Amino acid sequence: MRIFGLNRRIIRVLLGCQYAHMLEYRAEIALWALSGVLPFIMLSVWSGSDARSGLGLDGVALDRYFLSAFLVRQFSVVWVVYDFEDDALSGRLSPYLLQPLHPLWRYVAAHLGEQLTRLPFAALIAAVFFAVQPQAFWLPSLGGFLLAWLAIWMAFAIAFLFQSLIAALCFWSEKASALERLQFIPFLFLSGLLAPLTAFPPAVRAWAQWTPFPYLIDFPARVLAGQPVDLLAGFGAQLAWIALLLPLVLLLWRAGVRYYSAMGA
Amino acid sequence: MGRYWRTLRRFWGTALASQLEYQANVLIELLAVAMSLSGSLFLLSLFYGPDQTLGGWSWAQALMVQGLYTVFDGMATTWLRPNLGAIVTHVREGTLDFVLLKPIDSQFWLSLRTLSPAGLPEIGLGLGLLAWGSHQAGVVLSLSALFTLLVMLLAGGLILYSLWFLIAATSIWFVKTWNATEVLRALLASGRYPLNAYPPALRLLFTLVLPVAFLTTVPAQVLLGEAAAPILLAGLALAVLFFAAARAFWLFALRFYTSASS
Numbered sequence: 001m002r003i004f005g006l007n008r009r010i011i012r013v014l015l016g017c018q019y020a021h022m023l024e025y026r027a028e029i030a031l032w033a034l035s036g037v038l039p040f041i042m043l044s045v046w047s048g049s050d051a052r053s054g055l056g057l058d059g060v061a062l063d064r065y066f067l068s069a070f071l072v073r074q075f076s077v078v079w080v081v082y083d084f085e086d087d088a089l090s091g092r093l094s095p096y097l098l099q100p101l102h103p104l105w106r107y108v109a110a111h112l113g114e115q116l117t118r119l120p121f122a123a124l125i126a127a128v129f130f131a132v133q134p135q136a137f138w139l140p141s142l143g144g145f146l147l148a149w150l151a152i153w154m155a156f157a158i159a160f161l162f163q164s165l166i167a168a169l170c171f172w173s174e175k176a177s178a179l180e181r182l183q184f185i186p187f188l189f190l191s192g193l194l195a196p197l198t199a200f201p202p203a204v205r206a207w208a209q210w211t212p213f214p215y216l217i218d219f220p221a222r223v224l225a226g227q228p229v230d231l232l233a234g235f236g237a238q239l240a241w242i243a244l245l246l247p248l249v250l251l252l253w254r255a256g257v258r259y260y261s262a263m264g265a
Numbered sequence: 266m267g268r269y270w271r272t273l274r275r276f277w278g279t280a281l282a283s284q285l286e287y288q289a290n291v292l293i294e295l296l297a298v299a300m301s302l303s304g305s306l307f308l309l310s311l312f313y314g315p316d317q318t319l320g321g322w323s324w325a326q327a328l329m330v331q332g333l334y335t336v337f338d339g340m341a342t343t344w345l346r347p348n349l350g351a352i353v354t355h356v357r358e359g360t361l362d363f364v365l366l367k368p369i370d371s372q373f374w375l376s377l378r379t380l381s382p383a384g385l386p387e388i389g390l391g392l393g394l395l396a397w398g399s400h401q402a403g404v405v406l407s408l409s410a411l412f413t414l415l416v417m418l419l420a421g422g423l424i425l426y427s428l429w430f431l432i433a434a435t436s437i438w439f440v441k442t443w444n445a446t447e448v449l450r451a452l453l454a455s456g457r458y459p460l461n462a463y464p465p466a467l468r469l470l471f472t473l474v475l476p477v478a479f480l481t482t483v484p485a486q487v488l489l490g491e492a493a494a495p496i497l498l499a500g501l502a503l504a505v506l507f508f509a510a511a512r513a514f515w516l517f518a519l520r521f522y523t524s525a526s527s
Contacts, residue, residue, distance in 0.1 A: 027439070034451075037451050041451075051313065051319075178290070185300045188304065195311050199311045
């Protein structure tokens with residue numbers, strides 16, 4: 001069966017070759033993993049602050065929340081817009097468009113390959129964290145782990161689709177990465193990467209829940225940390241965002257490709 | 266000396282002239298700065314309930330720290346990122362050869378070649394926030410405090426530059442190190458909050474190993490009249506030390522530079 005030019009053999013080759021490609025840049029990926037330390041810095045500020053009581057998280061739960069936020073971020077980082085912009089501006093995109101495979105799959109495979117390469121470094125950082133804070137150690141139950149895995153994967157899907165939507169604008173303008181920068185700012189503050197959503201004033205929290213951002217970090221992190229969450233509402237919202245973004249991305253891509261070929265001809 | 270000064274004026278004149286052509290970018294930058302600053306203030310407000318403090322710092326005092334952080338972040342955008350970020354490209358594409366052949370010091374050329382006006386609004390907003398926070402915190406400005414502040418800001422700038430340059434210079438060996446500067450940026454974000462907000466072990470780290478403290482907390486303390494002489498001297502000593510290290514490391518690294526093709 002083919003979905004946008006994808007079948008099992010292509011999946012295997014694509015993933016294998018992207019994984020091998022990523023393994024070449026292990027040092028670079030280790031540095032990227034390390035550059036995700038922001039949740040740990042925020043954790044140290046939060047745990048020393050008087051405002052902590054307002055979070056509804058005691059010491060250990062706070063540690064677990066921020067470690068989970070770090071891990072979720074590690075496995076839902078998306079950079080398709082930068083690669084795509086590079087490919088589009090340097091003309092590498094044109095041969096991709098001629099292939100019977102939707103070009104987006106190539107980027108999906110690259111991201112998955114990178115996540116696999118990142119896994120040992122993320123595990124190492126988590127191990128160091130537990131060595132410093134042994135009382136925070138926990139292992140999620142198998143069910144909890146699978147749910148968290150699903151939530152992280154859906155978060156990745158939302159982030160990927162959202163960024164692909166911005167990337168598709170590259171067909172019309174070279175400013176797509178500037179747009180990406182603009183959406184990154186609300187992501188940073190509303191996703192739960194810097195503060196759990198429970199710390200927000202109720203009005204802001206209610207408003208934030210209508211944006212896709214809390215489902216990118218806060219919701220999966222809570223599931224992973226084993227905190228009480230409304231699973232149905234969380235997964236429902238994640239599904240709704242995917243269902244909204246997927247057709248938009250496909251439509252915009254199709255229109256973009258048509259425009260792009262018109263420009264080259 | 267005169268030659269360096271004339272070169273610098275020429276560099277920056279052309280850089281500004283070419284960058285100001287892109288006016289849409291200026292608008293996007295302004296929007297990004299405004300969004301980012303309001304997000305930071307929102308985040309900071311989460312730490313403050315009614316009459317609470319963060320590590321013993323009042324809201325107004327924390328605003329001063331936030332303002333100083335914004336100034337340094339703007340400085341990084343204006344000066345460090347466009348210049349030091351280009352070192353990686355020079356190494357990868359072999360154009361560092363041309364820089365080394367020029368009859369001018371290579372570190373000077375690489376560090377001051379261009380300016381990006383994109384960070385200027387951020388510097389302005391940061392200074393505004395610093396002034397507003399100081400006013401709210403009841404700071405009475407004396408001439409000597411202002412002078413000390415200026416010296417400490419220069420020291421902080423020198424520390425930031427030296428750290429960034431040290432890491433950028435490692436690209437002679439590793440070629441792709443701009444990710445290392447991403448790590449540095451992530452760690453520098455700790456300067457948004459007063460040093461006392463961190464646990465003691467991190468406080469030590471942020472004072473001596475990665476001296477973020479001298480960028481934001483110490484200058485704020487100078488304005489508040491709380492900075493003791495030893496810490497100021499330590500800041501100056503670290504600035505000189507880091508700069509000397511960056512310089513020595515660059516000369517050392519150049520011995521290993523073998524151009525892109527060889």
